Amino acid sequence: MESYPAEYLFTKSLKGFFEEVGQLSRFAARFFREVVKPPYEFKALMNQSYIIGYKSLPLIAITGLIMGMVLTIQSRPTMAQFGAESWLPGMVSISIIREIGPVIAALIFAGKVGSGIGAELASMKVTEQIDAMEVSGLNPFKFLVVTRVAATTLMLPVLVIASDAISLFGCFLAVNLKGDISFHLFFTQVFSSVTFNDVFPALIKTFFFGFSVGIIGCYKGYNSVKGTEGVGAAANSAVVIGSLAVFIIDMIAVQLTSLFN
Amino acid sequence: MEDIVAELEHLKKSFGTKDVLKDINVTLKKGENLVVLGKSGSGKSVLIKCLVGLIDPDDGKAVLFGKNISELQNHELNLLRKRVGFLFQSAALYDSMTVRENLEFPLRDLKDQDKTDTEALIREALKNVGLEEAIDKMPSELSGGMIKRVGLARTLILKPEIILYDEPTTGLDPITSKEISNLILEVQRKYSTASIIITHDVACARITANRIIIIKDGIFIAEGTFGELSSSEDEWIRSFFI
Numbered sequence: 001m002e003s004y005p006a007e008y009l010f011t012k013s014l015k016g017f018f019e020e021v022g023q024l025s026r027f028a029a030r031f032f033r034e035v036v037k038p039p040y041e042f043k044a045l046m047n048q049s050y051i052i053g054y055k056s057l058p059l060i061a062i063t064g065l066i067m068g069m070v071l072t073i074q075s076r077p078t079m080a081q082f083g084a085e086s087w088l089p090g091m092v093s094i095s096i097i098r099e100i101g102p103v104i105a106a107l108i109f110a111g112k113v114g115s116g117i118g119a120e121l122a123s124m125k126v127t128e129q130i131d132a133m134e135v136s137g138l139n140p141f142k143f144l145v146v147t148r149v150a151a152t153t154l155m156l157p158v159l160v161i162a163s164d165a166i167s168l169f170g171c172f173l174a175v176n177l178k179g180d181i182s183f184h185l186f187f188t189q190v191f192s193s194v195t196f197n198d199v200f201p202a203l204i205k206t207f208f209f210g211f212s213v214g215i216i217g218c219y220k221g222y223n224s225v226k227g228t229e230g231v232g233a234a235a236n237s238a239v240v241i242g243s244l245a246v247f248i249i250d251m252i253a254v255q256l257t258s259l260f261n
Numbered sequence: 262m263e264d265i266v267a268e269l270e271h272l273k274k275s276f277g278t279k280d281v282l283k284d285i286n287v288t289l290k291k292g293e294n295l296v297v298l299g300k301s302g303s304g305k306s307v308l309i310k311c312l313v314g315l316i317d318p319d320d321g322k323a324v325l326f327g328k329n330i331s332e333l334q335n336h337e338l339n340l341l342r343k344r345v346g347f348l349f350q351s352a353a354l355y356d357s358m359t360v361r362e363n364l365e366f367p368l369r370d371l372k373d374q375d376k377t378d379t380e381a382l383i384r385e386a387l388k389n390v391g392l393e394e395a396i397d398k399m400p401s402e403l404s405g406g407m408i409k410r411v412g413l414a415r416t417l418i419l420k421p422e423i424i425l426y427d428e429p430t431t432g433l434d435p436i437t438s439k440e441i442s443n444l445i446l447e448v449q450r451k452y453s454t455a456s457i458i459i460t461h462d463v464a465c466a467r468i469t470a471n472r473i474i475i476i477k478d479g480i481f482i483a484e485g486t487f488g489e490l491s492s493s494e495d496e497w498i499r500s501f502f503i
Binding site: 039120124127128129131132133134135136137138139 | 310313315339340341342343345347349350351353354355356357366367369370419
């Protein structure tokens with residue numbers, strides 16, 4: 001087997017990385033150009049929103065419920081040591097709304113929707129369906145990419161709101177496992193702890209999470225190499241890079257939020 | 262000259278170190294069926310993909326209806342593409358859509374079509390290929406031959422002046438292959454379309470061809486009618502027709 005010097009391999013990987021970033025940026029720029037240009041694919045957008053949003057709801061809801069319960073159960077002993085069990089609803093709700101809810105929902109979303117988009121578009125590419133749209137004189141980018149990215153961008157915030165609400169309900173159930181608090185009192189405590197500064201930045205960043213998951217999934221699928229191996233690789237890298245992008249955006253969002261606060 | 266609807270001039274295309282097309286020159290006349298015969302991997306499909314701009318050639322030009330497609334803006338190229346039908350080897354039906362939706366798809370940009378017209382066009386296209394009953398089926402419910410027919414119906418729905426067939430009979434049994442070949446001939450007669458038929462199926466070539474070109478290692482090595490080429494003095498060419 002031929003061996004290459006480490007320096008050569010490093011330079012090659014770095015070049016590949018920047019090429020990939022450049023191509024992804026061009027792909028995203030094309031999205032912004034096409035999204036404002038008529039004709040608008042409202043029907044396809046509604047269809048994608050249904051598939052991406054509504055069909056992801058059960059998974060996001062179950063994850064949210066479990067997350068709320070687990071977080072509460074895990075936090076209780078520590079809070080109890082300080083005699084601060086009554087702060088549990090407030091503490092858990094801030095954690096969920098600010099950070100854990102959006103990030104966990106976005107990661108689940110990247111796994112389910114990002115991989116689905118990557119695999120679907122890659123498979124359409126392999127079976128020449130995208131070429132067939134192109135030779136019909138239509139714009140496959142607009143029909144396939146713009147609608148999917150718009151749907152992920154719009155649907156993830158909605159899913160995160162639903163997930164947060166269900167997580168808080170999970171938290172309420174978990175608090176009641178070893179305690180006794182009414183539904184009304186629980187949510188009074190939650191809403192007295194949570195402020196606009198907790199909700200708004202967390203909601204804004206979910207649009208960016210949704211956009212990144214959608215654009216990466218579409219980019220990987222739309223540009224996949226031929227063959228069934230390419231379909232698997234597109235789905236895989238859509239999840240890996242999409243999840244990584246969620247963390248990077250989250251880190252930037254946290255820095256910006258603390259700067260403005 | 263005015264009879265020529267498509268032309269490839271000095272077309273060259275390489276993939277990596279492999280020269281797939283080396284100086285290809287071909288003209289397609291109005292109303293003729295031109296068959297391009299060649300072994301697998303000889304660059305036949307690349308040739309028609311260059312003609313509609315799906316693949317950019319390295320050198321030379323592809324001319325459709327007198328216009329060099331590499332000089333056209335995207336919207337101009339799309340307008341031109343609406344006058345050209347393309348039947349892919351796999352038919353490339355959109356597998357998330359029913360047959361009706363597949364046929365509706367190319368019509369979505371036609372603003373002056375109302376719903377009744379669209380329905381009539383879809384039914385007519387399906388009737389032409391004998392598959393009216395499959396209108397609400399999904400592609401996964403169709404056989405290989407039916408998929409090719411629906412692909413042809415989708416190609417026909419915009420009433421193209423040129424149809425490019427990429428291996429229309431590949432993967433089909435001899436009877437279905439013959440049916441598809443006869444359908445190609447029927448389409449040519451009914452709509453006076455000009456067609457390029459990429460194939461390595463000699464039976465299909467015999468039924469459909471007005472003129473045959475044989476491609477070998479990226480260049481055209483022979484041209485003529487089925488009778489002329491099948492009695493060629495060149496043994497390699499003759500071996501195609503045995």
